[in-house]
Amino acid sequence: MAVRVDLNVSLDGFATTTDQSPENPFGEDWSRLTAAYVATKTFRERVLGDRSGAGTTGVDDRYAAAYFEEIGAEIMGAGMFGLHTFPDDPEWKGWWGDEPPFRCPVFVLTHTARPSITFDNGTSFHFISATPHEALARALEAADGADVRIGGGASVARYFLAAGLVDQLHVAIAPILLGSGIRLWDDLRGLEAGYQVTSETAESGTVHVTFRR
């Protein structure tokens, strides 16, 4: 029953990109930041619904598969769900189409009440106005013994990390410099204390760093 964070970060530490526009709602930086992850077989199957078996199967794919294992509930910020990009669309159901890859309850932190959304594959989105501690208590209850993931974005993950609530942090560092966005590492001096930190490089050039209690 661990609380986990998995994020893609650039070599200069940006985990949330900020070059989104109505024409390009993810932004070019996000595509570059997540390129190695998006290329994996697991991402293609689980997130894109591609059953062809295409995609990379090396180190990046091993982490991509682990990303989805043992997660019983997720917490994400309003920005990650898309509420900052599409604030006026009451029908907005997230970025992930009709089969969101989560397959568990997802708690979206927002001060604006919205009805819950339920999908056939086990994914449900619940919009809650709560402190991180309150949200975590709800997610742990919903996870019923499985792990809880703090999905992001960077500010939400950093909040939970700074509060000492995270048992395992995995970052996939893309060897690129974005120069702008939201930094994951700000104000986390000494975070490594209390964790074992291991690193592994992937064929793509991505460096996977894992902090484990």
Next chain:
Amino acid sequence: MAVRVDLNVSLDGFATTTDQSPENPFGEDWSRLTAAYVATKTFRERVLGDRSGAGTTGVDDRYAAAYFEEIGAEIMGAGMFGLHTFPDDPEWKGWWGDEPPFRCPVFVLTHTARPSITFDNGTSFHFISATPHEALARALEAADGADVRIGGGASVARYFLAAGLVDQLHVAIAPILLGSGIRLWDDLRGLEAGYQVTSETAESGTVHVTFRR
């Protein structure tokens, strides 16, 4: 005849630490940032003059040895030489004792004139008030066909990187978060374009990332 940069950086991107004090002129953060490098056999021999053969001999040591190979001249900032820490000591000869590990001409960027210092082992320090381009021209001439290293600190290295003057950048990323200091990566968006980037992890947990033209 390449221009090279080799730096230790923290996971949050700090390459120069700023917690120095008269009582602790390197600072605790610097010790933590460079711990894996300082532990190598090469550092102990070349920098500390330890002939006992002690020190680590794995991946970190391989990079430590490469650090000194083929360098014909070096450029460093006044802070790296110690002029900011000991501005009023005309006898200051740097941090490195009677056998500085450089064994080549070192050009120290400073606006304050000082006489050159020469050591028996081939190291000499020359204090020059010059633009980075001018300093590089002098260092390339002194190197006489060998490589030139931009030694640091972070601001000096970043200046040369941003100016497109660096052929090879090696950073040894320590898996620690310092939270303060001088960032290497600021304002270097897109630096990776024009370089091949490779990564390798060491037994110490250090991640070695190399940009090569």
